[in-house]
Amino acid sequence: MKRVLSGIQPSGQLTLGNYIGALKNFVEMQHSHECYYMVVDLHAITVPQEPAALREQTEAVSALYIASGLDPAKATIFLQSHVHQHAELGWMLTTLTYMGELERMTQFKDKSAGKESVGAGLFTYPSLMAADILLYNADLVPVGDDQKQHLELTRDLAHRFNQRFGDTFTIPEPYIPKVGARIMSLDDASKKMSKSNPNQGSFIAMLDDPAVIRKKISRAVTDSGREVKYDPQNKPEVSNLISIYANCSGKSVAEIEALYDGQGYGPFKKDLAEQVVAVLEPIQQRYHEIRKSGELYDILRQGAERAAEQAEKTVKTVKEKMGFLAR
Ligand code: AMP
Ligand code: TRP
Numbered sequence: 076m077k078r079v080l081s082g083i084q085p086s087g088q089l090t091l092g093n094y095i096g097a098l099k100n101f102v103e104m105q106h107s108h109e110c111y112y113m114v115v116d117l118h119a120i121t122v123p124q125e126p127a128a129l130r131e132q133t134e135a136v137s138a139l140y141i142a143s144g145l146d147p148a149k150a151t152i153f154l155q156s157h158v159h160q161h162a163e164l165g166w167m168l169t170t171l172t173y174m175g176e177l178e179r180m181t182q183f184k185d186k187s188a189g190k191e192s193v194g195a196g197l198f199t200y201p202s203l204m205a206a207d208i209l210l211y212n213a214d215l216v217p218v219g220d221d222q223k224q225h226l227e228l229t230r231d232l233a234h235r236f237n238q239r240f241g242d243t244f245t246i247p248e249p250y251i252p253k254v255g256a257r258i259m260s261l262d263d264a265s266k267k268m269s270k271s272n273p274n275q276g277s278f279i280a281m282l283d284d285p286a287v288i289r290k291k292i293s294r295a296v297t298d299s300g301r302e303v304k305y306d307p308q309n310k311p312e313v314s315n316l317i318s319i320y321a322n323c324s325g326k327s328v329a330e331i332e333a334l335y336d337g338q339g340y341g342p343f344k345k346d347l348a349e350q351v352v353a354v355l356e357p358i359q360q361r362y363h364e365i366r367k368s369g370e371l372y373d374i375l376r377q378g379a380e381r382a383a384e385q386a387e388k389t390v391k392t393v394k395e396k397m398g399f400l401a402r
Contacts, residue, residue, distance in 0.1 A: 079108040079250075080213035082115040082155065085132040086124065088280040089139055091351065092258035092268035095322045096219030100252060102144040104217060110150035111211050111382060112140060117155045117162060117203060121196040122186070137371055139281055142361035153378030155207065160386035164210055165203035167393060168232055171239075172202045176228055182221065205229040209236075210386045212245040220256040221267060223249055240396040255322045261295040264311035282359060285352045292316075292348040303335035303343045313340070316347055323350040 081101060083093060101112050114136045119129060133154060140152055155161050177183065177198050187193040208216055208229050216226055226249040233244040260266040260277040268278045276291055283291070297312050305328045307314040320331050320343075335343040365371060395401070 076107070076109045077214040078111070078211060078245075079104050079215045079217065080111040080113075080208055080211050080247075081217050082113040082118070082207060083136055084115050084119045085129065085136040086119045086122070087132065087270035088282060089136060090258075090268050090270050090281065091279040091319065091355075092219070093270075094143065094281055094354075095255040095258050095319065096252065097217060098140070098143045099322065100217040100250065101140070101150075104215070104250075105146060105150040108215065111153075111213070111385075112145060112150055113153050113155045113158075113207070113382070114140070115155045115204075115207065117165075118200060121194060121200050123194075134366070134371065135282075137375060138362050138365045139358070141365050141371070141374065142358045147374045147378065151378050151381045152374055153382045154375055157375065157379035158210075158383045158386050160210055160383065160390045161203065161206055163390055164206035164386075164393060165199075167397065168205050168209070168236075169199050169202040171232055171235055172199070172205075172228070176231070177201060180224060180228070182225070201225045201228050202232070205232045208247050209233055209244045210389045211382075212389070213247045214245060215250045216247050217250040217252075219258075219267075220251055223251065236393075240393075243392060243396060252322075254328065255318050258319060259311065259315040261291060261315075263296070264315050279351065279355075281355055282362065283355070285356055288352055288355065289348040292344055292351065295344065297340050297344075301339040303338070303340065304332055316344070320347045320350055323347075323354045 081097060083089065083097060089098070101110070104110055114133055116129065116133050119132070137152070137154070141147070145152055180201055183198060183200070186197055204225050205228060209232070218226065226247065230246050233246050237243055258268045260268050260272060261279070262274055262277040266272070270278060270280070272278055276294055279288055279291055295312070295316060297316070298310055300310070303313060303317065304310060305314050305317045317328055317331055320326070321328055324331075326334075
């Protein structure tokens, strides 16, 4: 069985973009792969976090994992900070990463742009992400389009380590969905849908009330035409809404175009809102049950135990190969 690993940061609310670009694939892959899914809390602190907010968000994202359908009996679900080997291998890989490589990362450029002071962790973030993946010798990493560059660096680091110290790491492949790899903002189709956008109307949060979801979709920006047609070049807003529709309904783009042929945007948007609500409402119900039940802590403890077993094997090998003395 191929091994899969991925993670999401517990910083702010998860959006429909996170669900379609990442979580939905996590759930699908658990049936046919050996999966490791974590909440990357160590990555979250690369920008300032209020401790109480970090605690709440970490619990919320973990609960959303389970509520979305991740099954602790099938996948190993854990917090990055519960497995100390991430920080350990992260440091070792940082020493193998070139400054120039990190300087080229677009996520770093975006997140540091215009900031007066930027923590060094935001810069070395990709080396920690490489450690996350290489610790488990993952074959596949399901992520949205924006993480492709980080995956390339991970592959380069794995090659570099293997060449310098002997064959150790599996070279991972990104797994990026064909439709929905990049869900765009509802108010501006040139920006990806993001929880950090100050305009609440620009994103659908996974925990938004159905009434709020309907309102946000009815207000989503479209062009002045009336043709429901997938054409990202000329109709980026409508194409984005079609991607969302396709992902939430399981219908193909062609089916959706045919369904709304000659009808204009009104009926299309109305149905789209219902498709999104139909996906998110059951997840929200399970989410509240899970948060109430307290079962999360057991799941995360067991997940961390399983993950640590694998992670420790890798760190032991890496230390030997790099020349650290055994205890
Ligand atoms: P982040 O919220 O940046 O930690 O992202 C977590 C995962 O969700 C990553 O795999 C991202 O690539 C994915 N993701 C985030 N935003 C979007 C989006 N707007 N469209 C598609 N995937 C996304
Ligand atoms: N950098 C990823 C993001 O912002 C989160 C992440 C951290 C991750 N470690 C990972 C994703 C390992 C996949 C695999 O979305």
